[in-house]
Amino acid sequence: NAGVTQTPKFRILKIGQSMTLQCTQDMNHNYMYWYRQDPGMGLKLIYYSVGAGITDKGEVPNGYNVSRSTTEDFPLRLELAAPSQTSVYFCASTPTREGAYEQYFGPGTRLTVT
Amino acid sequence: GNSVTQMEGPVTLSEEAFLTINCTYTATGYPSLFWYVQYPGEGLQLLLKATKADDKGSNKGFEATYRKETTSFHLEKGSVQVSDSAVYFCALSDRWGSSNTGKLIFGQGTTLQVKP
Numbered sequence: 001n002a003g004v005t006q007t008p009k010f011r012i013l014k015i016g017q018s019m020t021l022q023c024t025q026d027m028n029h030n031y032m033y034w035y036r037q038d039p040g041m042g043l044k045l046i047y048y049s050v051g052a053g054i055t056d057k058g059e060v061p062n063g064y065n066v067s068r069s070t071t072e073d074f075p076l077r078l079e080l081a082a083p084s085q086t087s088v089y090f091c092a093s094t095p096t097r098e099g100a101y102e103q104y105f106g107p108g109t110r111l112t113v114t
Numbered sequence: 115g116n117s118v119t120q121m122e123g124p125v126t127l128s129e130e131a132f133l134t135i136n137c138t139y140t141a142t143g144y145p146s147l148f149w150y151v152q153y154p155g156e157g158l159q160l161l162l163k164a165t166k167a168d169d170k171g172s173n174k175g176f177e178a179t180y181r182k183e184t185t186s187f188h189l190e191k192g193s194v195q196v197s198d199s200a201v202y203f204c205a206l207s208d209r210w211g212s213s214n215t216g217k218l219i220f221g222q223g224t225t226l227q228v229k230p
Contacts, residue, residue, distance in 0.1 A: 042222040105157040
C-alpha cells in the first residue's frame with residue numbers, strides 16, 4: 001500500500017497565482033484532512049471531509065478551497081496565493097468512526113509564496 | 115474546548131539518557147490520546163496510542179500511560195539514541211464527541227535533540 005501520497009513535494013508560487021495540492025489515499029478511509037504547519041509550530045486544520053461529497057472548514061480555511069468527489073482524492077486549492085500561505089501542507093486520513101481515530105499522514109508539500 | 119499542552123522544547127539529552135516529555139490535556143469526553151513523531155523533512159508518524167484510562171501505549175522503546183486523574187499522557191523512554199532526534203507531538207481525538215469527525219487536537223510539539 002502506498003498510504004497517503006501528496007504532490008508536489010515542493011512548489012514556489014508568485015503572489016496571486018493559483019495551484020492545487022493533490023492528496024490521494026489507497027486505504028479506503030472515509031475521513032480526510034488538510035493541515036498546515038508553520039515553522040516551529042504545531043498543525044492547524046484547514047479543511048476536512050467525512051466522506052465523498054462532504055467537506056467542512058477547520059480552524060484556518062480562509063484562502064483555501066477543497067472538494068471531495070471520490071473516497072481516494074482530497075485536493076486543496078489555493079486561488080490567490082499570498083505570502084502568509086507559505087507553509088508546509090500535510091494531508092491525512094483516518095478509517096471509520098469506530099476506530100481510535102489515529103490519522104495517517106502524507107509526506108507533505110512545502111510551499112513558498114514570494 | 116479540547117486542548118493539549120506540551121512541555122516547551124528544545125530538549126537536549128546525551129545518548130542513553132532518560133527521556134520524559136510532558137503532555138496534559140483538557141477534554142469534555144473520553145478522548146483517545148496519541149504521540150506522533152516527525153523526523154526532519156518528513157510527515158508525522160504515529161508513535162503510540164491509548165484509547166482509555168490506564169492504557170499504556172508503547173512502541174520502539176517509548177511508553178506513555180493514559181492518566182485520567184491527572185489528565186496526562188507523558189512520553190518516556192529509558193535510553194534515547196541519536197536516531198530519536200525529532201519533533202514529538204501529543205494529540206487527542208474526542209471520538210465520542212457530538213461532531214464525530216475524527217479531528218485531532220495537537221500540542222505545539224517538542225523538539226528532542228540527542229547528542230552522541
